[in-house]
Amino acid sequence: MKRCIFYLLMVGQPGMLCQCKSSNEQPEIIEEIDVWSTFSYPQVDFTNEDLEGKGAEYATYIPNPEQMIKETALRVCQQLYLNPEEVPNVEKIVYRVHDYDGISGKGGEPPVIHVSFSSDYLDKQIKAGASKETIVDEVVGVLVHEMTHAYQQSCKYEGDGWSVIEGIADAVRYREGFIDSSLRQPGGSWTDGYKMTGFFIAWITEYKKPEFLCELNQNVGQDFDWAWEPNIQKLLGVSVESLWGEYQSHLKTLESQN
Ligand SMILES: [Zn+2]
The missing domain is CATH 3.40.390 (Collagenase (Catalytic Domain))
Structure with missing residues (x-):
């Protein structure tokens, strides 16, 4: 039996039903799941x-x-x-x-x-x-x-802490469509904060792990002296430097295609 589950994220549409039919089967009705209806x-x-x-x-x-x-x-x-x-x-x-x-x-x-x-x-x-x-x-x-x-979850606003806090804020802004992707250029560092770090966090979330932004947010709240290297290792099993290198190569590839 074909199964069909929709995750509705729109406000005000909870509890709708989905009829899902394949050729010679009776329709199976499964309630849609709106996980955010209790927000x-x-x-x-x-x-x-x-x-x-x-x-x-x-x-x-x-x-x-x-x-x-x-x-x-x-x-x-x-x-x-x-x-x-x-x-x-x-x-x-x-x-x-x-x-x-x-x-x-x-x-x-x-x-x-x-x-x-x-x-x-x-x-x-x-x-x-x-x-x-x-x-x-x-x-x-x-x-x-x-x-x-x-x-967001927070840590000490010093050292690597401020760059991840400001990076997450701009990653959310970018993913919601409020930072133009033309501003994303090769160069800089993951510790630069704001857009520079935000684009990197968004890239990891898009290309490496869809839950990364959520996991990073929780991770920041668990470590007051938050730092990039141990936490990227913990979350993704790679060094932040090698991941940044891969990201930079991808940006250069995109740049050469334009
Ligand atoms: Zn800010």
């Missing part, structure tokens, strides 16, 4: 404190910030965890748009997380002539990065 969305406390100033246009780009923040929470957790039972208890996201010199930042720890977004940064994007689509992608992409910090 607990955070409460959102949104404030735009710069409505009369540089934040005046925020709603033009993000008309429903509460929904956008909740959807981002789910997307981030689906990248970081295999199922909702593993997700830290983030009860509330306090999101504040205000005028300061910077882009965005995360503060606090579960159950209450604070995220700031700079209206000055938004204003600069608008004045630079960025399209609406580019600006929306940037605002949501920045949020994906900060929300990853809200939900």
Whole structure:
């Protein structure tokens, strides 16, 4: 009997039935599995404190910030965890748009997380002539990065620790479609953090082990003095240097094909 199981990751479609038929058999009905239907969305406390100033246009780009923040929470957790039972208890996201010199930042720890977004940064994007689509992608992409910090496992933010923490945040942002792959170029090091490390983590997840990002996230939380070499050995059984070498060769091959 042919079996058919769908993993539904969309919100609001739990418990649908799948009819799966092969030529001369009766249809077998198996309930679809929506492992994320039990995800607990955070409460959102949104404030735009710069409505009369540089934040005046925020709603033009993000008309429903509460929904956008909740959807981002789910997307981030689906990248970081295999199922909702593993997700830290983030009860509330306090999101504040205000005028300061910077882009965005995360503060606090579960159950209450604070995220700031700079209206000055938004204003600069608008004045630079960025399209609406580019600006929306940037605002949501920045949020994906900060929300990853809200939900990810953490270690000491020093030594190799900061590069894996920032690398995971940009790996999630990239895998969710908010970093252009044209920015992925040969060179650099796995310890550079942000996009450089994020592309590497995403590459391992795509080409070596689909669960790698989730396993790395859990691994980071188990070792306060986290370091690349022993943990890559533990997770993948190879040295980080040889894996980076293989990744670089792949990037050069892709580059030569373009
Ligand atoms: Zn960050």
